[in-house]
Amino acid sequence: MAPIGPFKLVTVNTAPDRAKRLVGRVVEDVKEKYTIIHAGNAPSIEDVQSVVEEHKPDILFTASMWTPEEAQKIISIAKGIVPELKTFSLPQGLQVEKGPDAVVEYIKEHLPGLLARAR
Numbered sequence: 001m002a003p004i005g006p007f008k009l010v011t012v013n014t015a016p017d018r019a020k021r022l023v024g025r026v027v028e029d030v031k032e033k034y035t036i037i038h039a040g041n042a043p044s045i046e047d048v049q050s051v052v053e054e055h056k057p058d059i060l061f062t063a064s065m066w067t068p069e070e071a072q073k074i075i076s077i078a079k080g081i082v083p084e085l086k087t088f089s090l091p092q093g094l095q096v097e098k099g100p101d102a103v104v105e106y107i108k109e110h111l112p113g114l115l116a117r118a119r
Helices: 016-030 045-055 068-081 094-098 100-117
Strands: 004-012 034-042 059-062 086-089
Touching: 004 016, 004 045, 004 100, 016 034, 016 100, 034 045, 045 068, 059 068, 059 100, 068 086, 086 100, 094 100
Parallel strands: 004 034, 004 059, 059 086
Antiparallel strands: none
């Protein structure tokens, strides 16, 4: 069966290289089921609007450095541009407390439900 997608993903992460690495691991691990393209990263809340306008993603991930309030603000800005955008917020502190492997596993665990809503 061919993978579902492609889905364009934008991340919001103050560490763009780490975001790219972690998303790269997820993309590689799920490539049999889904085609995900990491289109871009917004390194700050102030950059969300321009990055979302530029890439018009299907999915937006907020990283674990954001508080729930910040994640909501990010999502609100992004959905103002792409109303049907699917969003996913990592729990605050996940990367710091459990490390990158936990982040990759958490995303992979929640990805099928998120992408099912994207179709």
